Amino acid sequence: MENQSWVNNPRGGMVEDIILESPQQATELLTPQPEASRVFEYEYHLQPRFSPFEYRFRLFDRCFLEISRTHKSKRNTKVTAFHVGLLEAKPQRIKRTAWMIFIGALATGLASVMMGAVLHDYLLSAGTGLFSALLFSAHYFGYREMSLFLSRSGKAPLVILNHRCRDKKGLKAFLAKLEDKIKTNTLPASSQFFAEETRWHRTLNQQGWINDQEYDKARARILKQFNRKAPR
Incomplete structure:
Protein backbone atom coordinates (compact mmCIF):
# COMPACT_ATOMS: atom_id res chain seq x y z
CA MET A 1 0.00 0.00 0.00
CA GLU A 2 1.03 3.57 -0.55
CA ASN A 3 0.39 6.60 1.61
CA GLN A 4 -1.14 9.52 -0.24
CA SER A 5 -0.89 12.97 1.32
CA TRP A 6 -1.84 16.36 -0.04
CA VAL A 7 0.33 19.45 0.19
CA ASN A 8 -0.34 23.07 -0.71
CA ASN A 9 0.83 24.28 -4.08
CA PRO A 10 2.42 27.77 -3.87
CA ARG A 11 0.64 28.67 -7.12
CA GLY A 12 -2.70 27.59 -5.77
CA GLY A 13 -4.54 24.29 -5.67
CA MET A 14 -3.34 20.97 -4.27
CA VAL A 15 -0.63 18.57 -5.38
CA GLU A 16 -0.71 14.87 -4.57
CA ASP A 17 2.52 13.78 -2.89
CA ILE A 18 2.87 9.99 -3.07
CA ILE A 19 5.36 8.59 -0.58
CA LEU A 20 6.25 4.93 -0.20
CA GLU A 21 5.80 3.59 3.30
CA SER A 22 9.31 2.26 3.86
CA PRO A 23 12.80 2.16 2.30
CA GLN A 24 12.36 -1.62 2.00
CA GLN A 25 9.42 -1.03 -0.30
CA ALA A 26 11.56 1.33 -2.38
CA THR A 27 14.30 -1.30 -2.55
CA GLU A 28 11.86 -3.96 -3.75
CA LEU A 29 10.45 -1.59 -6.37
CA LEU A 30 13.88 -0.75 -7.83
CA THR A 31 15.47 -4.21 -7.71
CA PRO A 32 15.27 -6.14 -11.03
CA GLN A 33 14.57 -9.85 -11.17
CA PRO A 34 17.44 -12.30 -11.79
CA GLU A 35 18.22 -12.65 -15.48
CA ALA A 36 16.70 -16.13 -15.70
CA SER A 37 13.35 -14.75 -14.50
CA ARG A 38 13.23 -11.66 -16.72
CA VAL A 39 10.63 -11.28 -19.45
CA PHE A 40 12.26 -9.28 -22.27
CA GLU A 41 9.96 -7.26 -24.49
CA TYR A 42 12.34 -5.15 -26.61
CA GLU A 43 15.97 -5.47 -27.71
CA TYR A 44 18.24 -3.06 -29.58
CA HIS A 45 21.88 -3.51 -30.67
CA LEU A 46 24.20 -0.60 -31.41
CA GLN A 47 27.74 -0.55 -32.84
CA PRO A 48 28.74 3.14 -32.81
CA ARG A 49 31.57 4.53 -34.90
CA PHE A 50 34.73 5.83 -33.25
CA SER A 51 33.88 3.92 -30.08
CA PRO A 52 35.73 0.88 -28.70
CA PHE A 53 32.42 -0.52 -27.44
CA GLU A 54 29.24 -2.03 -28.82
CA TYR A 55 26.01 -2.01 -26.84
CA ARG A 56 22.88 -4.08 -26.34
CA PHE A 57 19.80 -2.56 -24.70
CA ARG A 58 16.90 -4.70 -23.49
CA LEU A 59 13.66 -3.60 -21.87
CA PHE A 60 12.08 -6.16 -19.56
CA ASP A 61 9.36 -6.62 -16.94
CA ARG A 62 7.56 -3.44 -18.10
CA CYS A 63 9.82 -0.97 -16.26
CA PHE A 64 13.44 -2.18 -16.29
CA LEU A 65 16.35 -1.62 -18.67
CA GLU A 66 19.39 -3.87 -19.14
CA ILE A 67 22.52 -2.43 -20.78
CA SER A 68 25.45 -4.61 -21.84
CA ARG A 69 28.70 -3.09 -23.10
CA THR A 70 31.23 -5.23 -24.98
CA HIS A 71 34.73 -4.12 -25.97
CA LYS A 72 35.11 -4.66 -29.72
CA SER A 73 38.63 -6.09 -29.55
CA LYS A 74 38.93 -7.51 -26.02
CA ARG A 75 35.35 -8.91 -26.09
CA ASN A 76 34.91 -8.44 -22.34
CA THR A 77 31.36 -7.49 -21.36
CA LYS A 78 29.83 -5.40 -18.57
CA VAL A 79 26.13 -5.69 -17.78
CA THR A 80 23.89 -3.56 -15.60
CA ALA A 81 20.12 -3.44 -15.08
CA PHE A 82 17.90 -0.92 -13.28
CA HIS A 83 14.47 0.68 -13.08
CA VAL A 84 13.84 3.10 -15.99
CA GLY A 85 12.51 5.68 -13.53
CA LEU A 86 16.09 6.30 -12.41
CA LEU A 87 16.83 7.92 -15.78
CA GLU A 88 16.03 11.28 -17.30
CA ALA A 89 13.48 11.15 -20.08
CA LYS A 90 15.60 12.78 -22.79
CA PRO A 91 19.23 12.31 -23.86
CA GLN A 92 21.46 15.33 -23.36
CA ARG A 93 23.58 16.94 -26.05
CA ILE A 94 27.12 17.80 -25.05
CA LYS A 95 30.03 19.29 -27.00
CA ARG A 96 33.42 17.90 -26.10
CA THR A 97 35.22 19.65 -28.97
CA ALA A 98 34.55 23.37 -29.40
CA GLY A 142 36.84 14.01 -31.08
CA TYR A 143 33.45 15.71 -31.32
CA ARG A 144 30.80 14.27 -29.00
CA GLU A 145 27.21 15.31 -29.21
CA MET A 146 24.95 12.99 -27.24
CA SER A 147 25.20 11.70 -23.69
CA LEU A 148 22.62 8.95 -23.30
CA PHE A 149 20.96 7.79 -20.13
CA LEU A 150 21.71 10.51 -17.62
CA SER A 151 20.69 9.45 -14.13
CA ARG A 152 17.67 11.33 -12.81
CA SER A 153 19.14 12.85 -9.65
CA GLY A 154 22.90 12.51 -10.12
CA LYS A 155 23.07 13.58 -13.80
CA ALA A 156 25.73 10.91 -14.39
CA PRO A 157 26.23 9.80 -18.05
CA LEU A 158 26.12 6.02 -18.58
CA VAL A 159 26.69 6.01 -22.37
CA ILE A 160 28.32 8.72 -24.53
CA LEU A 161 27.98 8.40 -28.32
CA ASN A 162 29.58 10.19 -31.23
CA HIS A 163 27.25 12.36 -33.29
CA ARG A 164 28.16 10.27 -36.37
CA CYS A 165 26.78 7.14 -34.75
CA ARG A 166 25.50 4.38 -37.05
CA ASP A 167 21.83 3.49 -37.35
CA LYS A 168 20.44 6.86 -36.28
CA LYS A 169 16.89 5.84 -37.20
CA GLY A 170 17.05 2.73 -35.05
CA LEU A 171 18.59 4.70 -32.19
CA LYS A 172 15.88 7.37 -32.35
CA ALA A 173 13.18 4.69 -32.36
CA PHE A 174 14.71 3.04 -29.30
CA LEU A 175 15.07 6.36 -27.46
CA ALA A 176 11.44 7.22 -28.21
CA LYS A 177 10.30 3.90 -26.78
CA LEU A 178 12.53 4.35 -23.73
CA GLU A 179 11.23 7.88 -23.20
CA ASP A 180 7.66 6.56 -23.15
CA LYS A 181 8.69 3.90 -20.63
CA ILE A 182 10.30 6.49 -18.36
CA LYS A 183 7.25 8.76 -18.48
CA THR A 184 4.86 5.92 -17.64
CA ASN A 185 7.08 4.62 -14.82
CA THR A 186 8.12 7.87 -13.16
CA LEU A 187 9.25 7.35 -9.58
CA PRO A 188 7.89 9.50 -6.74
CA ALA A 189 10.03 12.46 -5.73
CA SER A 190 10.48 11.04 -2.25
CA SER A 191 13.34 10.97 0.24
CA GLN A 192 12.67 7.24 0.54
CA PHE A 193 14.65 6.86 -2.70
CA PHE A 194 17.69 8.77 -1.40
CA ALA A 195 19.56 5.69 -0.17
CA GLU A 196 18.60 3.64 -3.22
CA GLU A 197 19.77 6.24 -5.74
CA THR A 198 23.03 6.74 -3.85
CA ARG A 199 23.60 2.98 -3.72
CA TRP A 200 22.82 2.66 -7.43
CA HIS A 201 25.41 5.29 -8.37
CA ARG A 202 27.97 3.55 -6.18
CA THR A 203 27.23 0.28 -7.98
CA LEU A 204 27.65 1.96 -11.38
CA ASN A 205 31.01 3.32 -10.23
CA GLN A 206 32.17 -0.09 -9.00
CA GLN A 207 31.08 -1.74 -12.26
CA GLY A 208 32.97 0.82 -14.34
CA TRP A 209 30.01 2.59 -15.93
CA ILE A 210 30.89 5.96 -14.37
CA ASN A 211 34.29 7.13 -13.12
CA ASP A 212 35.15 8.38 -9.64
CA GLN A 213 34.72 12.04 -10.59
CA GLU A 214 31.28 11.45 -12.09
CA TYR A 215 30.28 9.44 -9.02
CA ASP A 216 31.40 12.19 -6.63
CA LYS A 217 29.48 14.81 -8.62
CA ALA A 218 26.38 12.61 -8.75
CA ARG A 219 26.51 11.94 -5.02
CA ALA A 220 26.92 15.64 -4.25
CA ARG A 221 23.91 16.47 -6.47
CA ILE A 222 21.76 13.87 -4.73
CA LEU A 223 22.77 15.10 -1.28
CA LYS A 224 22.08 18.70 -2.30
CA GLN A 225 18.71 17.74 -3.72
CA PHE A 226 17.69 16.31 -0.38
CA ASN A 227 18.98 19.35 1.53
CA ARG A 228 22.07 17.70 2.93
CA LYS A 229 25.75 18.54 2.71
CA ALA A 230 28.26 16.05 1.40
CA PRO A 231 30.89 15.21 4.06
CA ARG A 232 34.36 16.45 3.32
Whole structure:
Protein backbone atom coordinates (compact mmCIF):
# COMPACT_ATOMS: atom_id res chain seq x y z
CA MET A 1 0.00 0.00 0.00
CA GLU A 2 1.03 3.57 -0.55
CA ASN A 3 0.39 6.60 1.61
CA GLN A 4 -1.14 9.52 -0.24
CA SER A 5 -0.89 12.97 1.32
CA TRP A 6 -1.84 16.36 -0.04
CA VAL A 7 0.33 19.45 0.19
CA ASN A 8 -0.34 23.07 -0.71
CA ASN A 9 0.83 24.28 -4.08
CA PRO A 10 2.42 27.77 -3.87
CA ARG A 11 0.64 28.67 -7.12
CA GLY A 12 -2.70 27.59 -5.77
CA GLY A 13 -4.54 24.29 -5.67
CA MET A 14 -3.34 20.97 -4.27
CA VAL A 15 -0.63 18.57 -5.38
CA GLU A 16 -0.71 14.87 -4.57
CA ASP A 17 2.52 13.78 -2.89
CA ILE A 18 2.87 9.99 -3.07
CA ILE A 19 5.36 8.59 -0.58
CA LEU A 20 6.25 4.93 -0.20
CA GLU A 21 5.80 3.59 3.30
CA SER A 22 9.31 2.26 3.86
CA PRO A 23 12.80 2.16 2.30
CA GLN A 24 12.36 -1.62 2.00
CA GLN A 25 9.42 -1.03 -0.30
CA ALA A 26 11.56 1.33 -2.38
CA THR A 27 14.30 -1.30 -2.55
CA GLU A 28 11.86 -3.96 -3.75
CA LEU A 29 10.45 -1.59 -6.37
CA LEU A 30 13.88 -0.75 -7.83
CA THR A 31 15.47 -4.21 -7.71
CA PRO A 32 15.27 -6.14 -11.03
CA GLN A 33 14.57 -9.85 -11.17
CA PRO A 34 17.44 -12.30 -11.79
CA GLU A 35 18.22 -12.65 -15.48
CA ALA A 36 16.70 -16.13 -15.70
CA SER A 37 13.35 -14.75 -14.50
CA ARG A 38 13.23 -11.66 -16.72
CA VAL A 39 10.63 -11.28 -19.45
CA PHE A 40 12.26 -9.28 -22.27
CA GLU A 41 9.96 -7.26 -24.49
CA TYR A 42 12.34 -5.15 -26.61
CA GLU A 43 15.97 -5.47 -27.71
CA TYR A 44 18.24 -3.06 -29.58
CA HIS A 45 21.88 -3.51 -30.67
CA LEU A 46 24.20 -0.60 -31.41
CA GLN A 47 27.74 -0.55 -32.84
CA PRO A 48 28.74 3.14 -32.81
CA ARG A 49 31.57 4.53 -34.90
CA PHE A 50 34.73 5.83 -33.25
CA SER A 51 33.88 3.92 -30.08
CA PRO A 52 35.73 0.88 -28.70
CA PHE A 53 32.42 -0.52 -27.44
CA GLU A 54 29.24 -2.03 -28.82
CA TYR A 55 26.01 -2.01 -26.84
CA ARG A 56 22.88 -4.08 -26.34
CA PHE A 57 19.80 -2.56 -24.70
CA ARG A 58 16.90 -4.70 -23.49
CA LEU A 59 13.66 -3.60 -21.87
CA PHE A 60 12.08 -6.16 -19.56
CA ASP A 61 9.36 -6.62 -16.94
CA ARG A 62 7.56 -3.44 -18.10
CA CYS A 63 9.82 -0.97 -16.26
CA PHE A 64 13.44 -2.18 -16.29
CA LEU A 65 16.35 -1.62 -18.67
CA GLU A 66 19.39 -3.87 -19.14
CA ILE A 67 22.52 -2.43 -20.78
CA SER A 68 25.45 -4.61 -21.84
CA ARG A 69 28.70 -3.09 -23.10
CA THR A 70 31.23 -5.23 -24.98
CA HIS A 71 34.73 -4.12 -25.97
CA LYS A 72 35.11 -4.66 -29.72
CA SER A 73 38.63 -6.09 -29.55
CA LYS A 74 38.93 -7.51 -26.02
CA ARG A 75 35.35 -8.91 -26.09
CA ASN A 76 34.91 -8.44 -22.34
CA THR A 77 31.36 -7.49 -21.36
CA LYS A 78 29.83 -5.40 -18.57
CA VAL A 79 26.13 -5.69 -17.78
CA THR A 80 23.89 -3.56 -15.60
CA ALA A 81 20.12 -3.44 -15.08
CA PHE A 82 17.90 -0.92 -13.28
CA HIS A 83 14.47 0.68 -13.08
CA VAL A 84 13.84 3.10 -15.99
CA GLY A 85 12.51 5.68 -13.53
CA LEU A 86 16.09 6.30 -12.41
CA LEU A 87 16.83 7.92 -15.78
CA GLU A 88 16.03 11.28 -17.30
CA ALA A 89 13.48 11.15 -20.08
CA LYS A 90 15.60 12.78 -22.79
CA PRO A 91 19.23 12.31 -23.86
CA GLN A 92 21.46 15.33 -23.36
CA ARG A 93 23.58 16.94 -26.05
CA ILE A 94 27.12 17.80 -25.05
CA LYS A 95 30.03 19.29 -27.00
CA ARG A 96 33.42 17.90 -26.10
CA THR A 97 35.22 19.65 -28.97
CA ALA A 98 34.55 23.37 -29.40
CA TRP A 99 33.12 24.59 -32.69
CA MET A 100 36.05 27.02 -32.83
CA ILE A 101 38.33 24.11 -33.79
CA PHE A 102 36.23 23.53 -36.89
CA ILE A 103 36.28 27.24 -37.78
CA GLY A 104 40.03 27.31 -37.15
CA ALA A 105 40.55 24.36 -39.48
CA LEU A 106 38.66 26.09 -42.30
CA ALA A 107 40.46 29.41 -41.75
CA THR A 108 43.86 27.71 -41.68
CA GLY A 109 43.10 25.82 -44.88
CA LEU A 110 42.04 29.03 -46.62
CA ALA A 111 45.18 30.80 -45.39
CA SER A 112 47.38 28.01 -46.78
CA VAL A 113 45.83 28.39 -50.24
CA MET A 114 46.25 32.18 -50.18
CA MET A 115 49.90 31.94 -49.07
CA GLY A 116 50.66 29.51 -51.84
CA ALA A 117 49.05 31.79 -54.43
CA VAL A 118 50.45 35.11 -53.19
CA LEU A 119 53.91 34.17 -51.88
CA HIS A 120 54.52 31.26 -54.23
CA ASP A 121 55.85 29.41 -51.17
CA TYR A 122 54.22 26.06 -51.75
CA LEU A 123 56.20 24.29 -49.03
CA LEU A 124 54.85 26.70 -46.41
CA SER A 125 51.41 26.36 -47.95
CA ALA A 126 51.59 22.56 -47.75
CA GLY A 127 52.71 22.69 -44.11
CA THR A 128 49.87 25.03 -43.17
CA GLY A 129 47.42 22.84 -45.08
CA LEU A 130 48.63 19.80 -43.14
CA PHE A 131 48.03 21.66 -39.88
CA SER A 132 44.52 22.48 -41.09
CA ALA A 133 43.92 18.80 -41.82
CA LEU A 134 45.07 17.88 -38.31
CA LEU A 135 42.68 20.41 -36.79
CA PHE A 136 39.80 19.05 -38.85
CA SER A 137 40.70 15.47 -37.85
CA ALA A 138 40.64 16.49 -34.19
CA HIS A 139 37.19 17.96 -34.72
CA TYR A 140 35.86 14.98 -36.71
CA PHE A 141 37.06 12.21 -34.40
CA GLY A 142 36.84 14.01 -31.08
CA TYR A 143 33.45 15.71 -31.32
CA ARG A 144 30.80 14.27 -29.00
CA GLU A 145 27.21 15.31 -29.21
CA MET A 146 24.95 12.99 -27.24
CA SER A 147 25.20 11.70 -23.69
CA LEU A 148 22.62 8.95 -23.30
CA PHE A 149 20.96 7.79 -20.13
CA LEU A 150 21.71 10.51 -17.62
CA SER A 151 20.69 9.45 -14.13
CA ARG A 152 17.67 11.33 -12.81
CA SER A 153 19.14 12.85 -9.65
CA GLY A 154 22.90 12.51 -10.12
CA LYS A 155 23.07 13.58 -13.80
CA ALA A 156 25.73 10.91 -14.39
CA PRO A 157 26.23 9.80 -18.05
CA LEU A 158 26.12 6.02 -18.58
CA VAL A 159 26.69 6.01 -22.37
CA ILE A 160 28.32 8.72 -24.53
CA LEU A 161 27.98 8.40 -28.32
CA ASN A 162 29.58 10.19 -31.23
CA HIS A 163 27.25 12.36 -33.29
CA ARG A 164 28.16 10.27 -36.37
CA CYS A 165 26.78 7.14 -34.75
CA ARG A 166 25.50 4.38 -37.05
CA ASP A 167 21.83 3.49 -37.35
CA LYS A 168 20.44 6.86 -36.28
CA LYS A 169 16.89 5.84 -37.20
CA GLY A 170 17.05 2.73 -35.05
CA LEU A 171 18.59 4.70 -32.19
CA LYS A 172 15.88 7.37 -32.35
CA ALA A 173 13.18 4.69 -32.36
CA PHE A 174 14.71 3.04 -29.30
CA LEU A 175 15.07 6.36 -27.46
CA ALA A 176 11.44 7.22 -28.21
CA LYS A 177 10.30 3.90 -26.78
CA LEU A 178 12.53 4.35 -23.73
CA GLU A 179 11.23 7.88 -23.20
CA ASP A 180 7.66 6.56 -23.15
CA LYS A 181 8.69 3.90 -20.63
CA ILE A 182 10.30 6.49 -18.36
CA LYS A 183 7.25 8.76 -18.48
CA THR A 184 4.86 5.92 -17.64
CA ASN A 185 7.08 4.62 -14.82
CA THR A 186 8.12 7.87 -13.16
CA LEU A 187 9.25 7.35 -9.58
CA PRO A 188 7.89 9.50 -6.74
CA ALA A 189 10.03 12.46 -5.73
CA SER A 190 10.48 11.04 -2.25
CA SER A 191 13.34 10.97 0.24
CA GLN A 192 12.67 7.24 0.54
CA PHE A 193 14.65 6.86 -2.70
CA PHE A 194 17.69 8.77 -1.40
CA ALA A 195 19.56 5.69 -0.17
CA GLU A 196 18.60 3.64 -3.22
CA GLU A 197 19.77 6.24 -5.74
CA THR A 198 23.03 6.74 -3.85
CA ARG A 199 23.60 2.98 -3.72
CA TRP A 200 22.82 2.66 -7.43
CA HIS A 201 25.41 5.29 -8.37
CA ARG A 202 27.97 3.55 -6.18
CA THR A 203 27.23 0.28 -7.98
CA LEU A 204 27.65 1.96 -11.38
CA ASN A 205 31.01 3.32 -10.23
CA GLN A 206 32.17 -0.09 -9.00
CA GLN A 207 31.08 -1.74 -12.26
CA GLY A 208 32.97 0.82 -14.34
CA TRP A 209 30.01 2.59 -15.93
CA ILE A 210 30.89 5.96 -14.37
CA ASN A 211 34.29 7.13 -13.12
CA ASP A 212 35.15 8.38 -9.64
CA GLN A 213 34.72 12.04 -10.59
CA GLU A 214 31.28 11.45 -12.09
CA TYR A 215 30.28 9.44 -9.02
CA ASP A 216 31.40 12.19 -6.63
CA LYS A 217 29.48 14.81 -8.62
CA ALA A 218 26.38 12.61 -8.75
CA ARG A 219 26.51 11.94 -5.02
CA ALA A 220 26.92 15.64 -4.25
CA ARG A 221 23.91 16.47 -6.47
CA ILE A 222 21.76 13.87 -4.73
CA LEU A 223 22.77 15.10 -1.28
CA LYS A 224 22.08 18.70 -2.30
CA GLN A 225 18.71 17.74 -3.72
CA PHE A 226 17.69 16.31 -0.38
CA ASN A 227 18.98 19.35 1.53
CA ARG A 228 22.07 17.70 2.93
CA LYS A 229 25.75 18.54 2.71
CA ALA A 230 28.26 16.05 1.40
CA PRO A 231 30.89 15.21 4.06
CA ARG A 232 34.36 16.45 3.32
